[in-house]
Amino acid sequence: MGFGQARPAAQARELGHKAKPAELPPGCADQLRAGSCCAARRQQIIDDQHLAAAAEGIALDLQAIGAVLEGVVDTRYNSRQLAGFAHRHKAQPHSGGQSRTNDEAARLDPHDQIGLQTLTNSTELSNHLLPALGIAHQRRQIAKQDARLGEIGDLAHQAAQVDRGGHGPLAGSHGIIAAMASPTAAPLPRRGIERLDLMLLCAEALDLNGAEATLWLSEELGLTEVVSDRVELWKQRCHNPLRRHVRRGSLTPSETDALIQVLCSQSERLYPLLRALLSAQEPLDISQQRWALFEERLRELIRERLNPRRSGVQTLLDPVGGAPQRRQLIRTMALAAGQGGFERLKASLMDASS
Amino acid sequence: MKQTLRFDQISCRLQVEGLPDVSAGQGSDAIGIVTGWNLQWAGRPELEGKKEHLQALMQAVLPYARLLLSDAPRLQHSLDQSVQVTPAGPGVHRLTLRSSQPDTPALEVSLDDAELADLVRVLDQLRLEPRLQLQLELPAAQPLRGRQLQARIPKRQRLAAPVAALLVLGVSTAASLLLPAPKLVNVEATTSKPTPRR
Numbered sequence A: 001m002g003f004g005q006a007r008p009a010a011q012a013r014e015l016g017h018k019a020k021p022a023e024l025p026p027g028c029a030d031q032l033r034a035g036s037c038c039a040a041r042r043q044q045i046i047d048d049q050h051l052a053a054a055a056e057g058i059a060l061d062l063q064a065i066g067a068v069l070e071g072v073v074d075t076r077y078n079s080r081q082l083a084g085f086a087h088r089h090k091a092q093p094h095s096g097g098q099s100r101t102n103d104e105a106a107r108l109d110p111h112d113q114i115g116l117q118t119l120t121n122s123t124e125l126s127n128h129l130l131p132a133l134g135i136a137h138q139r140r141q142i143a144k145q146d147a148r149l150g151e152i153g154d155l156a157h158q159a160a161q162v163d164r165g166g167h168g169p170l171a172g173s174h175g176i177i178a179a180m181a182s183p184t185a186a187p188l189p190r191r192g193i194e195r196l197d198l199m200l201l202c203a204e205a206l207d208l209n210g211a212e213a214t215l216w217l218s219e220e221l222g223l224t225e226v227v228s229d230r231v232e233l234w235k236q237r238c239h240n241p242l243r244r245h246v247r248r249g250s251l252t253p254s255e256t257d258a259l260i261q262v263l264c265s266q267s268e269r270l271y272p273l274l275r276a277l278l279s280a281q282e283p284l285d286i287s288q289q290r291w292a293l294f295e296e297r298l299r300e301l302i303r304e305r306l307n308p309r310r311s312g313v314q315t316l317l318d319p320v321g322g323a324p325q326r327r328q329l330i331r332t333m334a335l336a337a338g339q340g341g342f343e344r345l346k347a348s349l350m351d352a353s354s
Numbered sequence B: 001m002k003q004t005l006r007f008d009q010i011s012c013r014l015q016v017e018g019l020p021d022v023s024a025g026q027g028s029d030a031i032g033i034v035t036g037w038n039l040q041w042a043g044r045p046e047l048e049g050k051k052e053h054l055q056a057l058m059q060a061v062l063p064y065a066r067l068l069l070s071d072a073p074r075l076q077h078s079l080d081q082s083v084q085v086t087p088a089g090p091g092v093h094r095l096t097l098r099s100s101q102p103d104t105p106a107l108e109v110s111l112d113d114a115e116l117a118d119l120v121r122v123l124d125q126l127r128l129e130p131r132l133q134l135q136l137e138l139p140a141a142q143p144l145r146g147r148q149l150q151a152r153i154p155k156r157q158r159l160a161a162p163v164a165a166l167l168v169l170g171v172s173t174a175a176s177l178l179l180p181a182p183k184l185v186n187v188e189a190t191t192s193k194p195t196p197r198r
Helices: A009-014 A058-087 A110-116 A122-133 A137-144 A156-166 A167-178 A190-206 A210-220 A230-237 A253-270 A271-278 A282-307 A311-317 A322-337 A341-350 B051-069 B115-126 B147-152 B155-178
Strands: A045-047 B003-008 B010-017 B033-041 B047-049 B083-087 B093-097 B105-111
Touching: A058 A210, A058 A341, A156 A282, A190 A210, A190 A282, A190 A341, A210 A230, A210 A253, A230 A253, A253 A271, A253 A322, A253 A341, A271 A282, A271 A322, A271 B115, A282 A311, A282 A322, A311 A322, A311 B051, A322 A341, A322 B051, A322 B115, A341 B051, B003 B115, B010 B115, B033 B115, B047 B051, B051 B083, B051 B115, B105 B115
Parallel strands: A045 B003
Antiparallel strands: B003 B010, B010 B033, B033 B047, B083 B093, B093 B105
16 A cells, blocks of 8 residues: 555545445535545544534634624724724723723723624624625524524524533643643744744634634633633733834733634634635635725734834735735644644744844 | 554554563553554555664654745755655655665655654654653754745745945945045244244
8 A cells, every 4th residue: 555556536436335325524525535434343433523613614704704894894893982982991891701800901902892892783794794794694504504503693602512522622622731831932023923823813803702712712711810811812912013112021821822722723724714715725806805804804913913114014004915924824823723733933033033 | 462553643653563671660551662563545555664764754844844934945955865855846845764774765755744743643652652652863943043944935034134234335335435535734934933022
């Protein structure tokens, strides 16, 4: 046996072993059919469908588009509502489970909380927008097929539910913890902090509940001592020199590891959408729509939180010049997702500054 | 009892078959001896091989993914040169697999970013699978040095500083040549003779 014995796809089909379509991810069922799919009698097959979304990829993709759409709608709505209020009263908008003590942090940028608000009618709004993309019908069909998928924009809740089942996105996070070595003493270089924060920003651009999900994930990963609440998270992210409010110093090794872990888990959770953005197999118009929605949301977040006078921020905001960098951020997140992502991402963030 | 580990992603499926190494005291659900594996890709040839081929695939693909994270991809190959990955344009990666059998042409597979990410994920899952109790010789992910990252900086930008330095040096040298040379003074002529004391 060897690589040279690779069987062509057509030939593999001709072998005609009974591969159950349900065992394969959608879209691959017809193509991925091979003899080894069936277990022999005395053979024990341990099927590790690590990502639940592998079987529900299309559904989650569409769902994620909805989340992005929601994000755009909500941000516009909320920014009008919250900006004045937060500036005048120095208080932060409430969200579920957040204590008042955290709200009273004077230096917390009110814009940081915009993504956390959820409109009660946001689903209705997105339902109005989805038909324009021609995907509402598909989404309804998929929703009928798989009742486990909840409402759009409720990804954090879904992830919690799925995870309890043992096949959720966090199933791999325990592997991340196991893979995590003891924190290194070397501080994260400036460029590493920039990239880390920008990827967390991308996660928020992809998911309206990204900020809440970050906190929820840190709790699930047992990192509450390091990332205890929104204020702590915000303080750590403000080490990014591109931020409007920059904190001096650098992240401690434990903070660095915690943020990388959270990002890896976020990427794992958002992997179907990251994959859809990167895939060249997607129809061009759908892919362009996805990128346009993501970039619009990201631009809004960047304008709210980063210093627009910095050349790095201007590059990111550039529709043409910033496209490779935005794609690189998404690609990095996709390759950092999963169990082995932690080591890879940490090593890349520790790269020498060039 | 024969064990099979299967890892699914959207575009690929990796299946590893093997047996527990009873002599090493492994449990019945472990795999200590890999008897075979296969990698099925949507619309592409199915790969199969032995443990060495699987290890070679991991030795090439995982370091390449590490380089991609730093946006500095370059050719990566396995220790035995049987597998190599190289960038083949924006968002495209070429995986070349050389068969261990004679007179078998090398197989080339082009992968986009999403397919490569799927492949990396299944290899990661296998690598970190606790039931796979096998020593795999894989390089650890390390930060890149400044020199290794030079490829991602455009040549124009990279050469700007040394060219500017050379220009400054040239201009300052030319300017120093334009300065008038100090006049030579004949010390004997100008030195007045001491007047005798009266």
